[in-house]
Amino acid sequence: MAGQFDGKVALVTGAGGGIGRATALAFAQQGAKVVAADITVEGGEETVRQIKDSGGDATFVGTDVTKAAEVEAMVNKAVDSYGRLDFAHNNAGTEGALATTVDYPEDVWNRVLAINLTAVWLGMKYEIPRMLEQGGGAIVNTASILGLVGFPTTPAYTASKHGVVGLTKVAALENATQGIRVNAVCPGWIETPMVMERGVAAGANREVYDQIANMHPVKRLGKAEEIAQVVVWLCSDAASFVTGQPITVDGAYTAQ
Secondary structure, eight states: OOSTTTTOEEEEESTTSHHHHHHHHHHHHTTOEEEEEESOHHHHHHHHHHHHHTTOOEEEEEOOTTOHHHHHHHHHHHHHHHSOOOEEEEOOOOOOOOOOTTTOOHHHHHHHHIIIIIHHHHHHHHHHHHHHHHTOEEEEEEOOGGGTSOOTTOHHHHHHHHHHHHHHHHHHHHTTTTTEEEEEEEEOSBSSHHHHTSTTOGGGOHHHHHHHHHTSTTSSOBOHHHHHHHHHHHHSGGGTTOOSOEEEESTTGGGO
């Protein structure tokens, strides 16, 4: 595949489906070699198969992003496989439970924060030194509209995504003169397994789907591919003056 990212290497976590798979495919379409990381082997290997079937180059690495040793090994695998690391999309996430702040289960809280926030920090902890070695790179962290506003019964998810936005700003400031740009993408409700099959399971109930769609002024949910295109743009030279920003891709949800 020929494209603007020829000779570049992209790492995507949570690449086994949803936004992660769409982003991995989008990077490959632009010529990047892709390291697809996921805790689910079947999903991650399917993403790699799709990239290879389209003429791209990709490698799967099974990773529990909450474990520092596995995250370090994931980053090392990318560099060992392809010689460098240009782009990272720290995307792996989980929805957690729907419960009030008072009733939220402590074990679920800890799990959501570990996957959605601590894992993003661990990713950057090991990605940034590798990028510094080669003189630069670009990182995009997946936050959410709930990293900017609140939503009842989602205390852990909302707190974790607000944390991703703050962490992104700090890392961007720390590396602003080092050739590394760090941004966050803040999707609205997107048609991914997290929304359609788990969580609110909007795919199983048309009434729920319509309620969620109507919360967006455009009157629909977003597509994973629409988020992927923004991630790719943020990693491109076209976004060379963009860093430290939470970029909303939300059908005007947060404009209300």
